[in-house]
Amino acid sequence: MPTSYLLSSITLNFGIFAFFTSLTIGLIVIVLTLFGVRKIFGTYKYLMVIFTSLSVVLAFTETLFKPNLHFYNSGLVYFALSSAFGLSKKAMNMVLAAYAGIYSLTISLLAVQFIYRYWALIGLHYMIYFTGFRFIIWFVYCFVFGFSWCIGSYFLLQMDQDTKDYFQQDMRFGYNVAIEDIPAFYVLYFHPKDGSIRWNSVMYTASLSFIMTMQYGIMVYCGWNMHAKMEQTMQSFSNTLKRHHRQLFRTLVFQITCPTIFLFSPLVIIMYLPFFGIECSFPAGGVFSAISVYPIMDSIIVLVVVSEYRVVVKRMWDSLFGNKSLRNFEILKIVYN
Template sequence: MSGSYLYLVSLAQKVGKVAFVTSSLLGILFIFLTLFGVRKIFGTYKYLMVVFSALGIFLACLDAVFHPNLHFYNSGYVFFTLKTPFGLSQTCMTAILTLYTGVYSLTISMLAVQFVYRYCALFSLSYLSFFRGWKSVSWISYILFFGIIWWIGAYYLIQMDDICANYFKNEMLLRYEVLPTEVPMMMFLAFDPSDGSVRLWNASYTLLISSIMGIQYITMIYCGWNMYSKMEEKISGLSTSLKRHHRQLFKTLVLQVVSILSYS
């Protein structure tokens, strides 16, 4: 049996294109219905949902066009693409790979913001002022902050160096029939293979992205659990239609988390 993964890469690219078309059509339909068809969703939350859907479409577009791949090998991994569309240079493609990580961070952070909004709508109405008017800059700054620092972190902390290139050389030749220097690639290697010492830049990247993901998921878990456990008591005095409305919005948030996890 061949050790090449090129067939799997080709299959993943085809699946990615189908996923892009499907998610784009559904996303555009969702945005249209949210803006013009659904009357019960209004105000800032409507636009939060639209922004989240747009980010999802953009992320799927990047995936379909540039086909990023993640390959794990022993104590490290490589993040690369075998495609260079539009005649882009290797340097430009490497920058796009890091941009992809930033957009992913934006998407996760945007989902956390939606949880915070729904939590405030149920339990802390006064804090909804941060989602209106000029105060909206607070949540916009929140998602941009995490998107930018993940992007910058990927660009500077997991650059290819000679140690990584030599470590992954044979693996890349075996699995993808390319040398590390021939394709756009970011590399992570936890330990120096020569002496076993920790590679601090790469370790810093792990700490960075773990912190970002931890903040977002802790936020979602905290808000989600409180909504799940206390929502019925909070909405007990509302009309039947409003109760149904709040329950549907909560279920939508949960489904969005599942979709992001499955995409990841």
């Protein structure tokens, strides 16, 4: 079995494990947010539920359709080794483009959460944009970026003669496939013969860079300003409300660090590496494994950092296993004494 194929198989199997883990923990967070935690309320409650659900959908799509990446010198191949459910190659290309769109939706909705927390803390007069029909603004905001990434993937990265000639030998050697037979998109920044710029790939990467920079910039800006202005703004708050806001702020701090590691950094490295023209060939499907891990980490952050969730989880655990655990402990004391 080719090494690239073997590594891709390992990555895909890990993605399955990541999905079921993210589904389990995500469902716990959703149920607790809707029915267990009373101090998370209003629009933010539904933002959390929608975001957690979307993150699980992202992991589910990765597990179901198994997108993959392969890096080769000055280019990338974004592909799937097989068609799920007997879908045609064209249909699978649409699925691959849709997966990219869901990723964009996820990071855009994450940025919206930061905007909500920032305005809730230091700009209450702006909160009208999260109430009533104005809430649609944020759905449109996320949809525009998700749709742009999806359409860009589908129309700017189609195979042509240059990409076919450039990638076919390496893909056959690494995965034992003919690239004309598999659903795939191709990023190739420079013409293989004369080194001229291939503008389709450059335009695609530029659009991705704009989307990611905008969303990440919003997160960092809101997070930093919340840190700088939090103490001054919360002087008039009750102790309970102060503690609640600090917990949510710590959650958002972790929610900057976590997507930096699992959502942004891997993709940025892979997308920009071909610009340097490094002569090497390796599977980069681990990017999707990192993306699949993100929903798990995000849900764990919420459960661990926000005390209201910890209290509810502990109460549920005690109600289910507390008495049994206590009896077992007493039995052990009797046996060993």
